[in-house]
Amino acid sequence: MEDMIANNFYETDRALTEYLLFHYGDPQELLPPSFKFLAALNFPTQCVTECLDSQRLPAKSRALDLGCAVGRASFELARHCTEVVGLDYSDRFITIAGHLRKNGSFLFGCIEEGDLTHPCQAIVPPDIDRERVRFQRGDAMHLAPELSGFDVVLLANLIDRLSEPRRCLDELPRLLDRGGQLIITSPYTWMAEYTPKENWLGGYEHGGKRHRTLNTLKEILSPNFQFSESKDLPFLIREHSRKFQLGIAEASIWTRI
Numbered sequence: 001m002e003d004m005i006a007n008n009f010y011e012t013d014r015a016l017t018e019y020l021l022f023h024y025g026d027p028q029e030l031l032p033p034s035f036k037f038l039a040a041l042n043f044p045t046q047c048v049t050e051c052l053d054s055q056r057l058p059a060k061s062r063a064l065d066l067g068c069a070v071g072r073a074s075f076e077l078a079r080h081c082t083e084v085v086g087l088d089y090s091d092r093f094i095t096i097a098g099h100l101r102k103n104g105s106f107l108f109g110c111i112e113e114g115d116l117t118h119p120c121q122a123i124v125p126p127d128i129d130r131e132r133v134r135f136q137r138g139d140a141m142h143l144a145p146e147l148s149g150f151d152v153v154l155l156a157n158l159i160d161r162l163s164e165p166r167r168c169l170d171e172l173p174r175l176l177d178r179g180g181q182l183i184i185t186s187p188y189t190w191m192a193e194y195t196p197k198e199n200w201l202g203g204y205e206h207g208g209k210r211h212r213t214l215n216t217l218k219e220i221l222s223p224n225f226q227f228s229e230s231k232d233l234p235f236l237i238r239e240h241s242r243k244f245q246l247g248i249a250e251a252s253i254w255t256r257i
């Protein structure tokens, strides 16, 4: 019985905070004032439309989407870049992204409730040249030396899922050519299951100082990158027909100097 209580999510500090805000939070505490619900529906596209300055790209440009998952942002980058590499650690995601590249669509079961599903189809917008994109499996913390000379590198909601995010950030200067654009988005959901606490980039207090991820990113990146701006990018992940994860990533935009 004691063990059951100790392992119960609803006994944790986190559950208590979530539910206090869920039941009593006022709208200003729950959502930032700029929040627009519909904007959360096409996050991978917005990572490109809201963050990439396509005017600054050379005629033939190359992009790298680190932690690309099933590839939508990689395809969106191909609207602007002649060559796009989508890289992810998940074999499953890379296989399906490769299927989408080859066939333009993929059929899957969309969860309604429990084990009940209905058929859905993921479709790559037909006006995108899928030939510009290639997907490969890889580890963003141990990248092959051939990966270099990019004009755009996107890390969408990746850093807080890495065991050693600094290792990935340390690779960035060699990946980008001078003038190249770096886009990092993250909701900064630091969790010990993914990132041992000593490797968190923010979200902790030490020596009386509250450490925020964006400040740490500035410290790590400033020798090689100029910070341009940051903005909120909401996202909505559907778990089933009546449950959704709503996140608000912070996008920070940088130029390789």
Ligand SMILES: C[S@@+](CC[C@H](N)C(=O)[O-])C[C@H]1O[C@@H](n2cnc3c(N)ncnc32)[C@H](O)[C@@H]1O
Residues within 6 Å of the ligand: 044, 066, 067, 068, 069, 070, 087, 088, 089, 090, 093, 138, 139, 140, 141, 155, 156, 157, 158, 161, 162
């Ligand atoms: C939160 S998801 C974000 C996916 C996608 N960028 C998006 O915005 O929807 C994190 C992704 O990072 C990938 N990932 C986790 N660890 C990785 C690593 N070491 N190298 C490359 N990808 C990794 C996961 O497989 C997953 O696809």
